[in-house]
Amino acid sequence: MKWEDSKKGYENYLRLEKSLSQNSIAAYINDINKLVEFLEKNFKKIAPDKVKLSHLKSFVEWLNERGVSPRTQARTISGIKSFYKYLLIEGKINSDPTALLESPKIGRKLPDILTMEEIDSLIEAIDLEKAEGQRNKAMLETLYSCGLRVSELVNLKLTNLFFDQGFVKIEGKADKERLVPVSNRAIEEINKYLKGYRKTLKISKESENVLFLNRRGRKLSRVMIFTIIKNLADKIGLEKKISPHTFRHSFATHLINGGADLRAVQEMLGHESILTTEIYTHLDRDYLRSTIHQFHPRS
Template identity: 80%
Template sequence: MNWVESKKGYESFLRLEKSLSQNSISAYINDINKLISFLEGKFKELPPDMVKLQHLREFVEWMNQKGVSPRTQARTISGIKSFYKYLLMEGVIENDPTTLLESPKIGRKLPDILSDQEINDLINAIDLSKPEGQRNKAMIETLYSCGLRVSELVNLKLSNLHFDQEFIKIEGKGDKERLVPISKQAIEDINKYLIGYRKRLKVDKDSENILFLNRRGKQLSRVMIFTIIKNLAQKINLKKNISPHTFRHSFASQLIDGGADLRAVQEMLGHESILTTEIYTHLDKDYLKDTVNRHHPRS
């Protein structure tokens, strides 16, 4: 089996059996393409079933020399391991060459979060005199109010808004659905956007059920959301490096800090494992120091 055929089969496996989103599938295929690029440059026409552990170790060393971060290396190795598990399952190979392939050790990085005041400053920086101003305000309020992924925001459907019950239905990773509460402020801003901006658009037929649209009446891209947020951060001279995901981190962290149940936060975020949610249980440094000072006998 050559690389083209094996990649095609693997892609179908990820889509049909794993039910992954197109973004996730693309990320896995990109991992395989990195390996192929390396192998073609060094070993010439080496098919996937002939790759050995030594080839893979040389690939990891090549990534090191290229200055690829340990986190990115770990992500790429994980994708390659998944690919070879698929080949083993399909009977293409008899032995998995990735079994003894080690990933670099990476520390657990706590996500950057925004304070409520910083989020208010970003929202107040939106120019509501522009046609898209109310749309941008509604999007940020929804990101922060519901803890959405950027892909979930751009794919949010009108038919999944249940404002009478103050819930929205989210279609998350792997087409898994979940119900998430939405704040009264976000509901108010979405309704203003619907009346003042969206209602006046000539909506593309493929985007009729999509909530947030661009000026051409089409679905917004993920890149556009990143751009809007980066521009607002520059406008208020915010020194933190933020993205749409920062609002999701802030949502989760502030719930946990406020005493919210970890399982409830896991459900709202759509995390498959509670271990992913536990990263938000980090505590304030001053609180840690204060705890030691008050309770440790040596303090």
């Protein structure tokens, strides 16, 4: 059994049977590549079906020595377990060497969030004199209004905008669709972008139905969204390390702190399990701090 053949079959399995996005597939294949890199350095040419638990334990130790965080280790081990589960299903191996492989214990990390004032400051820092300014404003309002993943934002389609009903249709992970309410402010900024900057572009045929476009009339890359947000954070001197996902975290936290039903937030975020949504039930840290200062006898 060869690694390249096994990886190719696994990739097809993830695409066709699991219906994963290309980004998710790339992450899983990268996990396998890390294992292959380690095995080639330490155990010569060992085939996928010859890997044993002892090899995998050595691999985890190797990740530790390289300073890989427990969270990243856990995600990598999860990818390798998925690969060997595939080999077992396909009958390419008789026993799963990952069955007794343990992942490092990790705590649930609370996501960083932005305050309403910080979100307003970021959006106000957008230079509307620049051609793409209105597009950027519309994108950030949409990110925060709908709690989208960055991949969902760049793939948002014109035919999935239902502004008369106050909704947008989102194509999420594994091609699962959901309807998400959109704010009047986001609708207003999107319409300004559609009537202005977008009309000036020479749009490529494959991007005609894509909402947010670059200056070449093509779909924006995920990296471009990160860059836009980073530059705005630098412009206002924001010390928090933020990304497009920070707007999603802020959307969920602000809703729940405002009294929104957890199930409703789960539906809007497109979480398969409500356990994933529950991380947003943490109280606002400023509120906690002020409560302690006000009521704790040692304060």
